[in-house]
Amino acid sequence: LVRLRARLARSQNTLGKGLLTLLSREHLDEDTWEEVEDTLLTADVGVAPTQELVERLRERVKVLGTRSPAELRTLLREELLTLVGPDLDRTVHTESAADVPGVVMVVGVNGTGKTTTTGKLARVLVADGRSVVLGAADTFRAAAADQLQTWGERVGARTVRGPEGGDPASIAYDAVKEGIAEGADVVLIDTAGRLHTKTGLMDELGKVKRVVEKHGPLDEVLLVLDATTGQNGLIQARVFAEVVHITGIVLTKLDGTAKGGIVVAVQRELGVPVKLIGLGEGADDLAPFEPAAFVDALIG
Numbered sequence: 262l263v264r265l266r267a268r269l270a271r272s273q274n275t276l277g278k279g280l281l282t283l284l285s286r287e288h289l290d291e292d293t294w295e296e297v298e299d300t301l302l303t304a305d306v307g308v309a310p311t312q313e314l315v316e317r318l319r320e321r322v323k324v325l326g327t328r329s330p331a332e333l334r335t336l337l338r339e340e341l342l343t344l345v346g347p348d349l350d351r352t353v354h355t356e357s358a359a360d361v362p363g364v365v366m367v368v369g370v371n372g373t374g375k376t377t378t379t380g381k382l383a384r385v386l387v388a389d390g391r392s393v394v395l396g397a398a399d400t401f402r403a404a405a406a407d408q409l410q411t412w413g414e415r416v417g418a419r420t421v422r423g424p425e426g427g428d429p430a431s432i433a434y435d436a437v438k439e440g441i442a443e444g445a446d447v448v449l450i451d452t453a454g455r456l457h458t459k460t461g462l463m464d465e466l467g468k469v470k471r472v473v474e475k476h477g478p479l480d481e482v483l484l485v486l487d488a489t490t491g492q493n494g495l496i497q498a499r500v501f502a503e504v505v506h507i508t509g510i511v512l513t514k515l516d517g518t519a520k521g522g523i524v525v526a527v528q529r530e531l532g533v534p535v536k537l538i539g540l541g542e543g544a545d546d547l548a549p550f551e552p553a554a555f556v557d558a559l560i561g
């Protein structure tokens with residue numbers, strides 16, 4: 262966790278540093294506030310949250326009068342934390358009922374890190390003493406099932422897969438059936454994320470969801486978003502949210518961008534919390550999203 266924090270801090274703290282430098286100026290004129298806005302917008306915070314934050318900062322700085330660096334830091338930390346949402350429920354729910362495993366469906370556009378995230382999440386759960394079955398329902402990308410199975414072998418989880426180009430819903434159904442038969446605690450289902458036809462996606466994900474729910478409740482639908490894709494990622498998020506009820510967001514590749522503001526923007530866009538973050542390609546590079554630690558990493 263310490264290592265992950267360090268990596269997050271390395272990629273993120275230009276935003277906080279930039280803001281602190283601006284707010285430390287002797288005269289906070291309109292130009293400076295515009296620069297504050299630009300800094301936030303450049304970090305993908307989004308227009309409405311940026312305006313809200315700037316308004317709050319203006320008010321508080323005015324009340325403060327003279328500003329010591331420590332006071333500014335505290336003020337900025339508080340306001341950023343409020344923006345990120347310190348009290349949202351960020352638990353990945355996998356509570357299995359008596360004889361049905363917890364079921365988590367992982368959705369998102371191909372290339373965002375869906376399969377990798379599914380594998381990493383399996384690893385976290387297995388390390389936590391839970392037995393996991395993986396469903397390779399991404400039958401669109403040829404290598405996805407192999408990739409998932411490799412993760413499964415690595416972490417000790419059975420992978421249920423079908424023929425290439427097979428029906429994702431039937432694989433998802435089989436995976437949950439297998440999970441029930443094995444008495445597994447959790448079933449994680451990797452899905453395909455082709456976006457070019459929204460109705461195709463809707464049909465496919467809707468069907469996967471429906472067949473899974475024949476066995477019992479679906480506990481989580483995690484949307485995987487690549488943090489480096491900025492506004493494009495938001496557009497994708499919107500499409501998925503129209504297709505399936507998202508319960509949590511996984512923001513991947515935060516190690517590769519300083520634009521951590523996307524956390525705020527996407528939560529605002531979907532009204533759903535960021536639950537996990539990806540900070541690298543390795544098996545241990547998935548972490549729970551902790552607002553306080555995240556804001557600390559922003560401010561440096």
Ligand code: GDP
Nearest residue numbers: 371372373374375376377513514539540541542
């Ligand atoms: P999928 O098509 O959505 O299933 O995407 P993959 O899981 O195959 O991931 C696409 C690429 O992104 C792979 O090279 C992964 O190793 C990489 N990747 C996934 N998550 C992260 C992350 O958090 N950080 C970095 N740097 N790379 C990641």
